[in-house]
């Protein structure tokens with residue numbers, strides 16, 4: 001089987017990526033928050049200049065799908081009017097930052113993230129395209145599973161720490177020096193040989209034995225994984241496979257500003273109960289929360305099989321058997337939708353689906369050559385497999 005293509009860079013608004021259903025235009029929404037007008041505006045341009053489908057990525061970015069070479073320019077004009085496009089693709093690529101959606105105005109997350117965003121543009125060294133930052137300084141850490149290389153977090157006493165991904169402990173910092181020390185850590189990463197052939201991640205450097213000085217303060221315990229429902233900041237709603245239709249986003253904007261999360265969920269600021277809006281997961285026990293699936297065929301040119309219809313069917317059928325376990329259905333061994341190990345993974349191959357237990361989409365399968373028909377007829381196969 002041919003290996004999937006690893007590009008090593010991420011698409012942006014000004015640097016779209018070709019996909020099976022047209023160009024994908026990724027928006028790095030400043031501060032991970034759309035005002036109601038911005039949310040309605042994004043929905044309108046996604047409908048007018050794309051195919052009306054919007055993905056929410058694992059780094060809390062939005063991806064507008066189905067854009068064409070002809071519709072890209074009017075799309076960018078529309079997004080510029082909404083204040084959502086940088087002045088260059090280079091600036092856009094540097095702004096690789098995820099922040100906790102549970103921030104509140106008094107916890108300094110907003111101030112830290114804005115200062116870090118400015119520093120990324122003016123002070124950060126050149127780094128690999130996927131190198132990113134997390135500002136996780138809300139009431140409790142929630143981004144430890146979200147991809148990032150340099151993290152600002154809280155220690156167990158509520159103080160700020162700076163932590164290199166892969167390290168168990170971090171360096172105590174203050175509000176005043178947190179950003180400059182984050183930039184120093186980025187330079188240490190480069191100076192320590194973290195970048196090879198334009199690629200590299202902090203966790204790999206740490207795993208190879210490099211250690212930044214003074215990182216000895218333990219972070220606070222992580223919060224439990226969020227589920228749809230009420231939070232102190234508003235209502236969390238889930239999106240099946242992290243995808244929302246433009247009309248649904250426009251409807252949500254009627255209830256408040258929208259914060260983006262890295263968990264296939266949106267947080268509607270200040271919203272209590274919401275009326276039933278088609279396309280949203282509102283129950284914390286919805287079986288669709290137990291499955292992840294990438295675009296698959298035919299939307300992704302690398303896919304060796306379809307994913308989402310199979311995942312949806314299996315989620316319904318397997319709900320009583322999953323018991324909180326995660327099923328990942330991947331269109332190829334790249335595993336974009338869930339790069340980490342999942343309890344159960346089905347990976348499409350040229351000869352059917354591989355079944356992998358407690359591994360990534362490219363791990364050694366326990367069984368191979370499973371057909372969608374057989375899986376739908378006997379979904380318990382997934383649980384039975386040794």
Ligand code: SF4
Nearest residue numbers: 294300331332335336
């Ligand atoms: S994992 Fe899915 S989205 Fe990623 S390259 Fe493979 S088929 Fe495409």
